[in-house]
Amino acid sequence: MNTTSDTRFDLDLVSVVGHATTDEPTSVAAPSKAEVYARAAQQMRRGRRVVISGFVVAVLGIVAYCVVCLSAAMNQELGSTLLDNPGWLAGPTLGIIGLGSLLWLVGSFLYLSGGMNSDPDGPELYF
């Protein structure tokens, strides 16, 4: 066992977690009301931003998907050359719709759970 390296490890650990080597009994203080409010409000702001991003991405995705598929259909009907063969773009645009929807849901989760945690008289979530 290399004592030197163990000591270095402990020092590194202390530098990361701060006062980790004390032998005194630990005391876990609950966060203050102001801290809980601030954290929840920040989570709600972040959630709102993600929801708006998801909204924009999903709408852009669906418009792009419709334009791509309608162009493909018109190419077949009229032989126009708006886009030579845009059909292959349908998959990626569907992916964009999925991504936007996912962002929306993640943002909603952050927003709603932040809103619930901001209630100091209400119970916590499980996670």
Place this chain on the structure above:
Amino acid sequence: MSLSQPDNAHEAAGRPLVVHLKARLAIMHPAYFALAMATGIVAISCHLLGLSHLAVALSWINVVAYPTLWVLFIARAVMFRERVAEDWRDHGRAPGYFTIVAATGVLGTQAVLLHDGILVGEILWWACAALWAVCTYTIFALLTVRDKKPTLAEGINGGWLLAVVATQSVCVLGCTVDGAVPGVRDVSLFVLMSFWLGGGMLYQWIIGLIFYRYMFFPFSPRDLMPPYWINMGAVAISTLAGALLAGAAESSTLLAPLRPFILGLTVMFWATATWWIPMLLVLGIWRHRVRDVRLSYDPLYWGLVFPVGMYSACTFQLAAALDAPFLLWIARAFVIAAATVWLLTFLGLARRMLHAVLLGLRRPHVPHIEQAGDQIIVGAWNTGGITQ
């Protein structure tokens, strides 16, 4: 650190979700089948215009949504019998039941067009016709004989035009299965044309009252509910029914002489639907921008998605019936709008469901003592972890 919880904590953990769901079920709007109507017509519109992936995805969502809504409606009827009975006599909520008829018709049309389910379409046509008869003659009879009635300003809203949508949906599904029901083709087409004309007449009666209410009674932003888009949707589905009927009449000895009349009336319905669109957009801007009504999810927004999808589908079919390809540009523009508003409304619904799940996952409101080190925190779970 030790945690002490009562033995029934796990049982209590599920209660918030159950309580929340029961509360939502109790106030569930009878017009919730508009979700299936809207999803189905957007799927059909996407199918007609070549958006095949979206059409298939939406049609499968509808295949799940339709029976789920039936389960919820039956559960509500069993658990909240009084409320359901009151809904049937309520001028504001009763017309919402017509969405069941229309959703059945749209699902049948979707089954025929997207899944080649002719037999399913025929079965759903009979179900649709039976539901139409029950809803029409129960709702209008109950509202007629009711002792206490609201004023016109309180009682009328765009949802009343769902009676027209339900009537026309019977005609649309009947034409989609090419007059295979209820029997001999010519007789079937005559019956379907009667539905179409009856629905058109119902529109004249109801829209007159709605327009009178618009012009001569005070109008607050709260009065302008999303179902007002049915003002347009009802004539849009009348256009779709007319265009399909005109197509079917070509090969019918009985209806062939009436085809110019059918086409002329269909164009009139389409023109009326088109007239409503700028008007509804202006009123929507007034409601949300000028009067600052917050735009948030409401199940009644499905009543907005349906007309937009229907306008796209009816314009496509009218373009085919009149051989007017320039109309296809309008159908294409509106299918994009329909898919977009469907997605946004669906995400609103998903968010509402997520909210319910989060409520269900909240810790039970159970008092306990948590000891951490030498500090005692009483009821930390109940206070969101805040020291008292």
